Amino acid sequence: MAIPLKKRRITLIGAGNVATNLGAALKNKGHIIHQVFSRSHQSAMILGHTFNCDYTTKLSDLSDKTDLIIVAVHDDSITSILENLKIKDKLIVHTSGTTPLSVFQENKFKQYGIFYPLQTFSKHDIESLLPIPISLEASNKKVENELIEIASSISKKVFLLDSEKRKxxxxxxxxxxxxxxxxxxxxxxxxxxxxxxxxxxxxxxxxxxxxxxxxxxxxxxxxxxxxxxxxxxxxxxxxxxxxxxxxxxxxxxxxxxxxxxx
Amino acid sequence: MAIPLKKRRITLIGAGNVATNLGAALKNKGHIIHQVFSRSHQSAMILGHTFNCDYTTKLSDLSDKTDLIIVAVHDDSITSILENLKIKDKLIVHTSGTTPLSVFQENKFKQYGIFYPLQTFSKHDIESLLPIPISLEASNKKVENELIEIASSISKKVFLLDSEKRKxxxxxxxxxxxxxxxxxxxxxxxxxxxxxxxxxxxxxxxxxxxxxxxxxxxxxxxxxxxxxxxxxxxxxxxxxxxxxxxxxxxxxxxxxxxxxxx
The missing domain is CATH 1.10.1040.20 (ProC-like, C-terminal domain)
Incomplete structure (x- = not known):
C-alpha cells in the first residue's frame, strides 16, 4: 500500500519558467501553493490566478505559515531576495544550478537546500516533471529527507549532488x-x-x-x-x-x- | 495498382558511411548492386561481401554494364575520381552537399546529377532511408525523371534543389x-x-x-x-x-x- 503523500504548504518566490512549472507539478500532486511572490505585479497576479492562491509584490507580505519556500529567480537576484526576506527559520531552497548552498548560511537561514530541476522550461508549455532529474543538496540530514520526499512526489529521478558537482x-x-x-x-x-x-x-x-x-x-x-x-x-x-x-x-x-x- | 519497380544495376564508388547506407537501401528495394569500388582493399572487400557483388580497388576494372554510378566519396576526392573514370556516357551522380553539379561537365560526362541524402550515417547502424530527405539535381529533364524514380524508391521526401541552395x-x-x-x-x-x-x-x-x-x-x-x-x-x-x-x-x-x- 502506498503511503499517502504528506501535503506541504509551499511559497513560490519568482514567477518565471521554473516557478510556473515547479508550482504546477507540485500542485498537481496535491501540495498547496500557499503564496506567490514576484517583483512584477502582472507576473505575480497571473501565477496567483493560475494556482488560485494569494500573490504579492512585497517580500514583507509573505506569511510564515509555510512548509517550504522555493526561490526560483535569476541567479543575479538570489542574494538580494535572501537579504530582504525576514522569515529565517522556515525550510527554504533555491532552484539554481550554479549558486552554491552557502548563500543561505551567509544570509542567516537555519534549514535550507537546493532543488535544481534539470530541464528547459517554458511558461506556456507546462509539463510533467516525472522524467526530469531533480538534483538536491541540504543543510542537514532531516532537511535532506524532507526534500527527497517532496522531490520524489513529482520526479522519478531524484539524486543528491554537492554544489561543485551541481555546477x-x-x-x-x-x-x-x-x-x-x-x-x-x-x-x-x-x-x-x-x-x-x-x-x-x-x-x-x-x-x-x-x-x-x-x-x-x-x-x-x-x-x-x-x-x-x-x-x-x-x-x-x-x-x-x-x-x-x-x-x-x-x-x-x-x-x-x-x-x-x- | 502500384507500378512495379524498374530494377537498376548500380555501381558504388566509395565504401564509407554514405555508400554503405545508400547501397543497403537500394538493394533492400530490389535494385542490384553491381560493383563496388574503394581505394582500400579491405573496405572494398567488406562492402562487396555485404552486397554479395563484385568489388575492386581499380577504377579501370569498373564495368560499363551499369544503369547508375554513385560517387560517394569525400569532396576532396570527387575530382580525381571523375578525372580517372573512363566510363563517360553512363548516368553518374555524386552524394555531396557542397560540390557543384558543374564538376561533371568539367570532366566530360554526358548524363549526371546530384543525389544528396540529408542524413548522418554510420556504417554499423544501417537504417531505412524512407524518412530521409534526398535532394536531387540533374543535367537534363530525362536524367531528372530517372533520379526522381530511383530516389523515390528509397525515400518519401525527394525534392529538387540547385547547387547553391543545396550548399x-x-x-x-x-x-x-x-x-x-x-x-x-x-x-x-x-x-x-x-x-x-x-x-x-x-x-x-x-x-x-x-x-x-x-x-x-x-x-x-x-x-x-x-x-x-x-x-x-x-x-x-x-x-x-x-x-x-x-x-x-x-x-x-x-x-x-x-x-x-x-
Missing part, C-alpha cells in the same frame, strides 16, 4: 541544451534566407539525438570538420561571408572538432 | 547535426570528469528537440546567455578554466546568443 551539471546542461538549440537556430536562419523549410532538417536532428542511445557523441561525430575536409570547410566559410556571426561560430567549432579528432 | 542546406545541416552533436560531446566530457552520468542529461536533450515541433529555436532559447546573466556566465567560464578549448566555445556562443537576443 558541472549546469555547465554541461548549457552545452547540451542552450548551445545545441542555438545551433538549430543558426541552421534555421541559414535556410530561411534561402526560402528552404526547416522541416527538411528535422529528421537529421531527430536522428542525431537518437544516436545518443547507441553510441557516444564522439563516435557519432561526422561531417567536414570530423574528417578534416578543409576544402568543404573553406567553401562553407566562404558561403557564410555575409553572416560574420555564424561564420565565426562555424570556424571555431570546426577547428575545435578537428583538434578533438586527433 | 545552404549542407551548411545548415552542419550546424544542426555536426555542431549540435559536438555540444553533446563537450557536455559528456564535462560530466565524465566529475563522474556524473551523461544519462542525466538525456531527458534535457530530448526535450530540446521535442520543442522544435511546437516553437522555433529562437522562442525556445533559454539559459544564462539568453537572459544575459553575466554572473553565471563568468562563473561558468571560471569553472572551465582548466578546459581552454571548451571555455573558448562557451564564451563565443554565449556572446553570440546574447547579441541575437537584443
Amino acid at each position: 558541472a551539471l549546469h555547465v554541461a546542461a548549457v552545452f547540451a541544451n542552450n548551445f545545441s538549440n542555438y545551433m538549430f537556430h543558426i541552421s534555421q536562419q541559414i535556410l530561411e534566407d534561402e526560402n528552404i523549410s526547416f522541416e527538411l532538417i528535422k529528421p537529421l536532428i531527430k536522428r542525431t539525438v537518437e544516436k545518443l542511445d547507441s553510441s557516444t557523441p564522439a563516435e557519432s561525430q561526422t561531417g567536414p570538420a570530423s574528417r578534416n575536409d578543409q576544402k568543404i570547410i573553406s567553401n562553407h566559410l566562404e558561403f557564410l561571408k555575409g553572416k560574420k556571426e555564424f561564420q565565426q561560430v562555424y570556424a571555431l567549432l570546426s577547428e575545435s572538432i578537428t583538434k578533438s579528432r586527433k | 545552404a542546406l549542407h551548411v545548415a545541416a552542419v550546424f544542426a547535426n555536426n555542431f549540435s552533436n559536438y555540444m553533446f560531446h563537450i557536455s559528456q566530457q564535462i560530466l565524465e570528469d566529475e563522474n556524473i552520468s551523461f544519462e542525466l542529461i538525456k531527458p534535457l536533450i530530448k526535450r530540446t528537440v521535442e520543442k522544435l515541433d511546437s516553437s522555433t529555436p529562437a522562442e525556445s532559447q533559454t539559459g544564462p546567455a539568453s537572459r544575459n546573466d553575466q554572473k553565471i556566465i563568468s562563473n561558468h567560464l571560471e569553472f572551465l578554466k582548466g578546459k581552454k578549448e571548451f571555455q573558448q566555445v562557451y564564451a563565443l556562443l554565449s556572446e553570440s546568443i546574447t547579441k541575437s537576443r537584443k
Whole structure:
C-alpha cells in the first residue's frame, strides 16, 4: 500500500519558467501553493490566478505559515531576495544550478537546500516533471529527507549532488541544451534566407539525438570538420561571408572538432 | 495498382558511411548492386561481401554494364575520381552537399546529377532511408525523371534543389547535426570528469528537440546567455578554466546568443 503523500504548504518566490512549472507539478500532486511572490505585479497576479492562491509584490507580505519556500529567480537576484526576506527559520531552497548552498548560511537561514530541476522550461508549455532529474543538496540530514520526499512526489529521478558537482551539471546542461538549440537556430536562419523549410532538417536532428542511445557523441561525430575536409570547410566559410556571426561560430567549432579528432 | 519497380544495376564508388547506407537501401528495394569500388582493399572487400557483388580497388576494372554510378566519396576526392573514370556516357551522380553539379561537365560526362541524402550515417547502424530527405539535381529533364524514380524508391521526401541552395542546406545541416552533436560531446566530457552520468542529461536533450515541433529555436532559447546573466556566465567560464578549448566555445556562443537576443 502506498503511503499517502504528506501535503506541504509551499511559497513560490519568482514567477518565471521554473516557478510556473515547479508550482504546477507540485500542485498537481496535491501540495498547496500557499503564496506567490514576484517583483512584477502582472507576473505575480497571473501565477496567483493560475494556482488560485494569494500573490504579492512585497517580500514583507509573505506569511510564515509555510512548509517550504522555493526561490526560483535569476541567479543575479538570489542574494538580494535572501537579504530582504525576514522569515529565517522556515525550510527554504533555491532552484539554481550554479549558486552554491552557502548563500543561505551567509544570509542567516537555519534549514535550507537546493532543488535544481534539470530541464528547459517554458511558461506556456507546462509539463510533467516525472522524467526530469531533480538534483538536491541540504543543510542537514532531516532537511535532506524532507526534500527527497517532496522531490520524489513529482520526479522519478531524484539524486543528491554537492554544489561543485551541481555546477558541472549546469555547465554541461548549457552545452547540451542552450548551445545545441542555438545551433538549430543558426541552421534555421541559414535556410530561411534561402526560402528552404526547416522541416527538411528535422529528421537529421531527430536522428542525431537518437544516436545518443547507441553510441557516444564522439563516435557519432561526422561531417567536414570530423574528417578534416578543409576544402568543404573553406567553401562553407566562404558561403557564410555575409553572416560574420555564424561564420565565426562555424570556424571555431570546426577547428575545435578537428583538434578533438586527433 | 502500384507500378512495379524498374530494377537498376548500380555501381558504388566509395565504401564509407554514405555508400554503405545508400547501397543497403537500394538493394533492400530490389535494385542490384553491381560493383563496388574503394581505394582500400579491405573496405572494398567488406562492402562487396555485404552486397554479395563484385568489388575492386581499380577504377579501370569498373564495368560499363551499369544503369547508375554513385560517387560517394569525400569532396576532396570527387575530382580525381571523375578525372580517372573512363566510363563517360553512363548516368553518374555524386552524394555531396557542397560540390557543384558543374564538376561533371568539367570532366566530360554526358548524363549526371546530384543525389544528396540529408542524413548522418554510420556504417554499423544501417537504417531505412524512407524518412530521409534526398535532394536531387540533374543535367537534363530525362536524367531528372530517372533520379526522381530511383530516389523515390528509397525515400518519401525527394525534392529538387540547385547547387547553391543545396550548399545552404549542407551548411545548415552542419550546424544542426555536426555542431549540435559536438555540444553533446563537450557536455559528456564535462560530466565524465566529475563522474556524473551523461544519462542525466538525456531527458534535457530530448526535450530540446521535442520543442522544435511546437516553437522555433529562437522562442525556445533559454539559459544564462539568453537572459544575459553575466554572473553565471563568468562563473561558468571560471569553472572551465582548466578546459581552454571548451571555455573558448562557451564564451563565443554565449556572446553570440546574447547579441541575437537584443
